[in-house]
Amino acid sequence: MLHETKPIRARLLISCHDRPGIVSSVSTFLHEHNANIVQSDQYSTDPSGGMFFMRVEFDLFENGLKFAQVKEAFAAVANTFEMEWQMELESRKKKMAIFVSKEDHCLLELLWKWRAGELIVDIPLVISNHADQREAVEAYGIPFIHIPVTKETKKEAEQKAIDLLHEYEVDFIVLARYMQILSPTFVAAFPKRIINIHHSFLPAFIGANPYAKAFERGVKLIGATAHYVTDDLDEGPIIEQDVLRVNHRYTAEQLRVAGRNVERIALARAVTWHSNDQIIVYGNKTVVF
Structure with a gap:
């Protein structure tokens, strides 16, 4: 099996001005950090220059990077697109x-x-x-x-x-x-x-x-x-x-x-x-x- 350890579910919320490459950059980042997207929703007020909103649920695996490391690393992507964002563990009540x-x-x-x-x-x-x-x-x-x-x-x-x-x-x-x-x-x-x-x-x-x-x-x-x-x-x-x-x-x-x-x-x-x-x-x- 590709992943034998129990996954850790997390959530990512994003808002920023719409522009090409946002979804691709987020997906690529998660893939590079050994994460699997299980649900992704997005909404744009106007694809030609409005606001873009996105919610992603993804699984991290224990044999990969820790959640805190992934969260810290995502700041670089967020800065590129001037995002307001939050990343939370599903398990944190x-x-x-x-x-x-x-x-x-x-x-x-x-x-x-x-x-x-x-x-x-x-x-x-x-x-x-x-x-x-x-x-x-x-x-x-x-x-x-x-x-x-x-x-x-x-x-x-x-x-x-x-x-x-x-x-x-x-x-x-x-x-x-x-x-x-x-x-x-x-x-x-x-x-x-x-x-x-x-x-x-x-x-x-x-x-x-x-x-x-x-x-x-x-x-x-x-x-x-x-x-x-x-x-x-x-x-x-x-x-x-x-x-x-x-x-x-x-x-x-x-x-x-x-x-x-x-x-x-x-x-x-x-x-x-x-x-x-x-x-x-x-x-x-x-x-x-």
């Missing part, structure tokens, strides 16, 4: 912190998928501005940190959370219906690493009470939007959206119930895609492979 307030539907969906092995991450802690979900979280063996937030203590509370996230070496954060607006300082500490679920089909019904607004407009579709957080409220790059058909018989409360189901699904998908290195952020958009 990202550390995901969850922020929650009082509502539990998104939180419990993530915890259930994590325990079922459907969400391949580590969850070192859950942070909340209320103590309501402590029992539910600790039942999963996950530390629950209660950090109350008031108008007067918001800055100190955020700094405490940032310190904890750095202490636990968290890779990304999920706002599972965390009902606090994060400051620019907090967002800047974790760029493109904070995922939020908004309980409406953005850009419609931005801000508070979207279901009341939807009820007043007599909508026929209830939606939810998972997106990355930026300084612009509810306007960050959209990762996933989903909808559920409703009708004139739905009350505002029934719309909320329907909406919670859509929120759980959209957020879980977005988190899964992020943890699997399937998303590239470009400007205020995302490319999801």
